[in-house]
Amino acid sequence: MDQARVEFFRHALGAEEKARILAALDETILTTGKYVAEAEAALADYLGIEHVVGLDSCTAALHLALLAHDIGPGDEVIVPAMTFIATANAVLMCGATPVIADVDPVTGCLTPATAEPHVTSRTRAIIPVHLYGLLCDMVGFRRLADARGLVLIEDSAHCIEARRGDVRPGSHGDCACLSFYATKNITCGEGGALITRDAKVAERVRTLSLHGMTSDAWSRYGKQYRHWDMDELGWKYNLDNIRASLLTPQIRRLDEMCARRRAICARYEEAFADIENLGFPRVDAPDASARHLFPIWVDAARRDDSIADLQERGIGVTVNYRAIHLMRYYAKRYGYLPGSLPAAESIGARTLSLPLFPDMTDEQVERVIDTVADVVAPRAQTAAVR
Numbered sequence: 194m195d196q197a198r199v200e201f202f203r204h205a206l207g208a209e210e211k212a213r214i215l216a217a218l219d220e221t222i223l224t225t226g227k228y229v230a231e232a233e234a235a236l237a238d239y240l241g242i243e244h245v246v247g248l249d250s251c252t253a254a255l256h257l258a259l260l261a262h263d264i265g266p267g268d269e270v271i272v273p274a275m276t277f278i279a280t281a282n283a284v285l286m287c288g289a290t291p292v293i294a295d296v297d298p299v300t301g302c303l304t305p306a307t308a309e310p311h312v313t314s315r316t317r318a319i320i321p322v323h324l325y326g327l328l329c330d331m332v333g334f335r336r337l338a339d340a341r342g343l344v345l346i347e348d349s350a351h352c353i354e355a356r357r358g359d360v361r362p363g364s365h366g367d368c369a370c371l372s373f374y375a376t377k378n379i380t381c382g383e384g385g386a387l388i389t390r391d392a393k394v395a396e397r398v399r400t401l402s403l404h405g406m407t408s409d410a411w412s413r414y415g416k417q418y419r420h421w422d423m424d425e426l427g428w429k430y431n432l433d434n435i436r437a438s439l440l441t442p443q444i445r446r447l448d449e450m451c452a453r454r455r456a457i458c459a460r461y462e463e464a465f466a467d468i469e470n471l472g473f474p475r476v477d478a479p480d481a482s483a484r485h486l487f488p489i490w491v492d493a494a495r496r497d498d499s500i501a502d503l504q505e506r507g508i509g510v511t512v513n514y515r516a517i518h519l520m521r522y523y524a525k526r527y528g529y530l531p532g533s534l535p536a537a538e539s540i541g542a543r544t545l546s547l548p549l550f551p552d553m554t555d556e557q558v559e560r561v562i563d564t565v566a567d568v569v570a571p572r573a574q575t576a577a578v579r
């Protein structure tokens with residue numbers, strides 16, 4: 194490994210996870226079974242939520258959350274323009290129409306005020322995204338959803354650890370969807386979960402995650418054979434024991450890893466506070482964000498060159514995200530034009546994400562800061578950063 198290079202992300206899987214995955218391989222049941230149940234229980238305990246269903250991605254969780262609320266053709270679902278495409282794609286996957294709304298220019302998040310103008314008689318649900326790890330205004334969204342009879346599904350792919358008062362992922366939405374994708378706060382390569390306070394929704398999601406079968410292999414294993422049946426059409430989205438074996442140790446370390454990411458973000462914010470032409474989304478209270486990503490917002494005209502310069506100097510960077518309504522597919526299918534959702538478009542044109550992961554050393558953090566200052570700020574200002 195190039196010692197000088199600072200990767201954009203590096204997972205924190207260690208000896209315990211490696212030992213557990215080997216142990217999982219020694220079991221008879223490799224698919225959904227005791228390791229999945231254990232990770233679900235650990236997450237339920239951590240989040241203080243009644244029901245957790247392990248799935249093979251957050252995309253699957255979003256898709257099944259919509260299906261479990263009977264959302265389909267003819268229905269509209271409001272999603273933010275500043276998110277990963279999975280949020281809107283899941284709506285299309287169940288045959289409904291994603292209605293893409295603008296976001297708050299200061300946080301990048303969908304708000305009740307930016308979503309409400311898009312509510313029509315066809316609207317069935319809203320999917321707020323806790324972007325970069327920052328909890329959306331879930332009290333406001335709950336109020337709006339209740340007033341207009343809507344389902345509230347949280348895209349919590351970036352956020353497990355955050356709290357704002359009594360708001361946590363899943364506390365105010367009808368469901369929340371988590372991701373354990375390769376670069377997420379906890380990871381098993383590919384994976385996800387749906388969390389909910391509603392036992393019926395959890396049960397339906399579990400059934401829909403396995404073809405709509407009335408029982409799975411684990412619950413049948415070792416028992417006298419009985420025929421299973423199928424009541425409705427489902428998908429094949431279940432999580433397996435091999436991947437789930439990696440999750441429980443990371444769930445135990447969630448707060449510790451988040452604390453390190455918060456400290457790195459605090460240092461980034463301190464160092465970048467006075468640099469002209471460099472902004473970042475505002476986090477209103479330290480605990481309110483899980484600090485999944487640290488994006489900076491630079492001059493749109495210089496953004497792509499800045500990315501190339503940073504990469505050339507050994508700093509791993511990426512873009513989270515360009516506004517989704519201007520992706521070719523959505524622009525063509527729904528006729529979205531540039532200028533229609535200005536806050537998301539502006540963020541999408543200016544944003545780039547810096548390295549952020551718990552095992553980053555202080556030296557690596559300072560190297561990122563120095564290089565960013567050199568690339569983004571006029572040279573005369575660089576001294577102020579050090």
Ligand SMILES: Cc1ncc(COP(=O)(O)O)c(C=O)c1O
Nearest residue numbers: 250251252277279350372374385
């Ligand atoms: C905001 C957001 N939503 C949904 C997803 C989809 O997650 P998964 O890859 O687990 O399907 C991602 C993944 O990058 C994401 O960032």
